[in-house]
Amino acid sequence: MLAITLAYKNLLGAGLRTWLNVSVLSIAFVVIVFYNGMLDGWNRQAYNDTKEWSVGDGELWHPNYDPFDPFCLQDAHAQVTGKIKTLVEETRLTPILITQATIYPQGRMQNIYLKGIDPKQKILKLPTMVLEEETGEIPAIIGKRMAEAAKLKKSDQVLIRWRDKNGTFDSREVKIMSVFNSNVQSVDNNQIWISLETLQQLTGMENEATLLIADKNYTNVSIGPWIYKDLKFLLKEIEDIIETKKIGAGVIYGLLLAIALLAIFDTQVLSIFRRQREIGTYVALGMTRRQVVAIFTIEGSAHSILAILVGSIYGVPLLWHLQNAGIQMPKYVDSMGVSISDKIFPVYSIGLVISTIVLVIISATIVSYFPTRKITRLRPTDALKGRIQ
């Protein structure tokens, strides 16, 4: 208790020096919470969006299907039969058929994926209901990125060419019924969605699918040739990107923290140098060297407590505002191939805040302790005389 009281008095006595240290450390504290919160917010948003728009609660893949190999599609399809068919009828699975195609908007040639999906499906957020509408052409939906790339808009018609299961060319006009706005590029870039039944007829792949999207009630098992891919597998890319971002961010706020800690370290060294007589007096009065070290260490680490308090004063309203208003992301980020919305809403979990507090206190304590080791080697008589050793 004596050590805490002394530390408190000495800190306040140091005046501006203390508040400068506290300010820098508080900025590091707030930045760490903010940046990690932003990454967690991005992670959560990307996770939810990818689930809702693209992968549902898991997928069943044809054994030959590889999302990174467009050439596999020729052989990556099979009949939806047996237990799988029953699950499709129970709407616990929704089949998707994928084939390569080419569109010719304004005479330009653009290779795309032509995807067939059940218009009545409820697992994904895609506006598939419009695919049932009666038009002279094949009703289709596209994402905003595809619309931008192909210069297409709602009600436009575009000629599309594909090959059926035998490799025979076929060509028809499709009509864009809706342009959906999704953060998930894997359902948008270079893709046109049409009714599953229509695509099956056009390609001669009756009752066939390339993959099936599972809903939340689906038990995670592979059935027949279909291989189950769980969310951990399907969302691994997002997690890897966030993990990489966290490492990069760690370097930045590590530097910021290092600056603050260096200031504390410097203060401690100076403090011990200037207060040698005080140290000698403590020892002469009967305090053990360990007790003196504790006084100085607590004094140093008390910077972190003050920094957390000061950081909370301006950080809480600032971070609360950012959590509600969101952080506007630059447009080019969208073209980086990562699921990211226009705005990121940071998420500050209790775990994040506590772990950051612990990090700041422990690191401040460590850097406060190191300079005090010198005290253990001080002779009280020399200390009282103020001799430098």
Added chain:
Amino acid sequence: MKVMIFILICMLGLAFDYTDGDLIMRKVDQNMSSRNRVFESSMTIHGKRNSRTIVSRTMSEGTKKSFTESLSPVSEKGTKMLKLQGQLWIYSQSTDRIIQISGNMLRQSVMGSDLSYEDMMDDRKLTEIYSAKVTGEEKVAERNTILVELNAKVENVAYFKQRMWIDQERFVPLKEELYAKSGQLLKRVEFKDVEKIQGRWFPTTIFYKDILKDGNGTEFKMTSLKFDQDIPEYLFTKAALKQ
């Protein structure tokens, strides 16, 4: 006796049935296919903004084996292509690698032209994959032609329907239109500069145009075309690609 045989041949010629599409197509196949052929060619791809020409030398045997080496431009020089019984390998000098083009990759465009690898690869005779029906007569490039409609009789064919304008006298196609299953016209091919080479009429310039995309088509011009030459067998091996 000789006179009688001559008269008989002439009568048979006069009696040629111009309404039998399959018979006409067999005549075209006979005319267009040879034991082997050697030629130099220039393929000019007329893009939307500019054109580029690739010069190459080709040696082919029947319809199943062919070896092509690019001669110019410098960027393509040394690129070799070997077609063997439905398989295609490409050797690139810059990478010193042999790549097999297979499956869906065969459906890609050859060097940005209006031709796909598959167009080059289909070595079946037209009579094997299409049933032909004569639908009329028309004049194409001042020549009398028979218009033949070809409908696929097998499933694994790229173009479901073709229309072909065949020179009545020389039995070479002068124009061809390739259609999708839906009836959409996809490509138009024009055969020009028909020359008599070693006793057979052969178009030495072929112009391909992908109707759906912009650009001014691809012109394929054959020079120094020779039939029935002695081609060393080793050329039709993968080892020849790296030589």
